[in-house]
Amino acid sequence: MTQDLIARAKAWLAEDPDGETREELAKLIDNEELDELAARFAGTLQFGTAGLRGELGAGPMRMNRSVVIRAAAGLAAYLKAKGQGDGLVVVGYDARYKSADFARDTAAVMTGAGLKAVVLPRPLPTPVLAYAIRHLGAVAGVEVTASHNPPRDNGYKVYLGDGSQIVPPADAEIAAEIAAVASLNDVPRPENGWETLGEEVLEAYLARTDAVLTPGSPRTARVVYTAMHGVGKDVLTAAFARAGFPPPALVAEQADPDPAFPTVAFPNPEEPGAMDLAFEAARAVNPDIVIANDPDADRCAVAVPDASVEGGWRMLRGDEVGSLLAQHLVDRGVSGVFAESIVSSSLLGRIAEAAGLGYEETLTGFKWIARVDGLRYGYEEALGYCVDPDGVRDKDGITAALLVAELASVLKEQGRTLLDLLDDLAVRHGLHATDQLSVRVEDLSVISDAMRRLREKTPTALAGLAVTKAEDLTEGTEELPPTDGLRYYLEGARVIVRPSGTEPKLKCYLEVVVPVASRDALGAAREKATELLAGIKRDLAAAAGI
Numbered sequence: 001m002t003q004d005l006i007a008r009a010k011a012w013l014a015e016d017p018d019g020e021t022r023e024e025l026a027k028l029i030d031n032e033e034l035d036e037l038a039a040r041f042a043g044t045l046q047f048g049t050a051g052l053r054g055e056l057g058a059g060p061m062r063m064n065r066s067v068v069i070r071a072a073a074g075l076a077a078y079l080k081a082k083g084q085g086d087g088l089v090v091v092g093y094d095a096r097y098k099s100a101d102f103a104r105d106t107a108a109v110m111t112g113a114g115l116k117a118v119v120l121p122r123p124l125p126t127p128v129l130a131y132a133i134r135h136l137g138a139v140a141g142v143e144v145t146a147s148h149n150p151p152r153d154n155g156y157k158v159y160l161g162d163g164s165q166i167v168p169p170a171d172a173e174i175a176a177e178i179a180a181v182a183s184l185n186d187v188p189r190p191e192n193g194w195e196t197l198g199e200e201v202l203e204a205y206l207a208r209t210d211a212v213l214t215p216g217s218p219r220t221a222r223v224v225y226t227a228m229h230g231v232g233k234d235v236l237t238a239a240f241a242r243a244g245f246p247p248p249a250l251v252a253e254q255a256d257p258d259p260a261f262p263t264v265a266f267p268n269p270e271e272p273g274a275m276d277l278a279f280e281a282a283r284a285v286n287p288d289i290v291i292a293n294d295p296d297a298d299r300c301a302v303a304v305p306d307a308s309v310e311g312g313w314r315m316l317r318g319d320e321v322g323s324l325l326a327q328h329l330v331d332r333g334v335s336g337v338f339a340e341s342i343v344s345s346s347l348l349g350r351i352a353e354a355a356g357l358g359y360e361e362t363l364t365g366f367k368w369i370a371r372v373d374g375l376r377y378g379y380e381e382a383l384g385y386c387v388d389p390d391g392v393r394d395k396d397g398i399t400a401a402l403l404v405a406e407l408a409s410v411l412k413e414q415g416r417t418l419l420d421l422l423d424d425l426a427v428r429h430g431l432h433a434t435d436q437l438s439v440r441v442e443d444l445s446v447i448s449d450a451m452r453r454l455r456e457k458t459p460t461a462l463a464g465l466a467v468t469k470a471e472d473l474t475e476g477t478e479e480l481p482p483t484d485g486l487r488y489y490l491e492g493a494r495v496i497v498r499p500s501g502t503e504p505k506l507k508c509y510l511e512v513v514v515p516v517a518s519r520d521a522l523g524a525a526r527e528k529a530t531e532l533l534a535g536i537k538r539d540l541a542a543a544a545g546i
Helices: 002-015 019-030 034-040 065-081 099-112 126-135 170-179 200-212 233-243 276-285 318-331 347-355 397-413 418-429 445-456 519-544
Strands: 052-055 088-093 116-119 140-144 153-160 223-226 289-293 300-305 313-315 337-341 358-362 375-380 384-386 431-440 465-472 486-490 493-499 505-514
Touching: 002 019, 002 034, 019 034, 052 065, 065 088, 065 099, 065 140, 065 153, 065 170, 088 099, 088 126, 099 116, 099 140, 099 153, 126 140, 126 153, 126 200, 126 397, 200 233, 200 397, 223 233, 223 276, 223 397, 233 397, 276 289, 276 300, 276 313, 289 397, 300 318, 300 397, 300 418, 318 347, 318 375, 318 384, 318 397, 318 418, 318 431, 337 347, 347 358, 347 418, 384 397, 397 418, 418 431, 418 519, 431 445, 431 519, 445 486, 445 493, 445 505, 445 519, 493 519, 505 519
Parallel strands: 088 116, 088 140, 223 289, 337 358, 337 375
Antiparallel strands: 052 153, 140 153, 289 300, 300 313, 375 384, 431 505, 465 486, 486 493, 493 505
């Protein structure tokens, strides 16, 4: 067994084109670090609907140039099998470790396979890549990014020619083509032949950002902005300048790209502590709102002044921002379909119904939301908003930030705030309060064990609320294709449990709806909602054994 492991590692080493990972793997082999080698060669990093994502390092279970070249070769073979072998593939990348290398390798593989390849001019937000696919008439796009994962991770996100991320069966078909790549020596990788784009594609994207705003709308909101050490700053500040907003005050320590993400444990605005520097800046500048992008700028976080919380600033939940933007679009008189994933707040459905608009629920991820027929607006609770589906069929943290700033400006002119509009929605539709029980694990069996426990013994009540209906989503429903998840309906509440598709986490999404008779009753409603959410979280954790 040991000899077989060493032999496989040496075979991988012989083909590895990267001096850094070759050196790393050679040391592991020389020192006979068998446990580490076994972990690196336990299988291959699986290509799924999120593409690839994992820790950087040598071996088939890590993100590295060898894995990326195989993925690119598999994608090229898939495109050729679909009759698109002479098509254009556009490649974008963020500022993480190895991202530029992975982008260059992808362009080389596409060129070697007979496709045309173009690469974005520098590290840019993921939505610029999603826009460029349709703008340039490409048959596919690749974005090298690990979004808001830890610094040692990277990833590989694949889009097809409609500008949306891949969904089944394309993921399995591409994975099969990747598996069929016998040796890296079989993959032609010329030194040149692809094009590095100029600024025109970014200019075209920026010209389109204006379209999300109402001509002549107020643009007075003052913003503190953090790029979270990612690639959002230059594009967001350019979009704000074009639109005529005051220049955002930047969180200097996090403004420029840095793959080490030195000021945050996790570069995700939702993680505890990630917004501390932004709130510090806000207390000094006293803006109307704080806006944050994640490192690849496809997500948008919003915080508001709130005297009732410690530090005076409160992060809005993704569901709150999702509902605010929906109501803003309704008030602007838009038409079309509003869509969200099943883990997001049911308030969106209430807003759409009251406005006489279409509404759809999808599986988790913008790869599903973006495919809804007639989509006008889509969002997901994890800070993702698609506000210009004709331009970007994915979440876009730049255009979402513009729309949030427009809404804050409109309310400011009325002497009101985002919190006032949230209160209006609660009185009109009931207080929809959401929370999440999220468990990050080292051992993935913790997640599968929790799912098994819940399947074997369905809870009959949570926080004293009876479970009125339980669905195992692996079987699919009339509206949804199968997925690994459980959904419970309770009297005045809803719970969804699922493994994360991109991180080693079990995620439980909780929502309670408390009727509100008047604005005077809001305080009591919030207390009741907080109490119910805490009870559901406690009882669910016990039932799942986490």
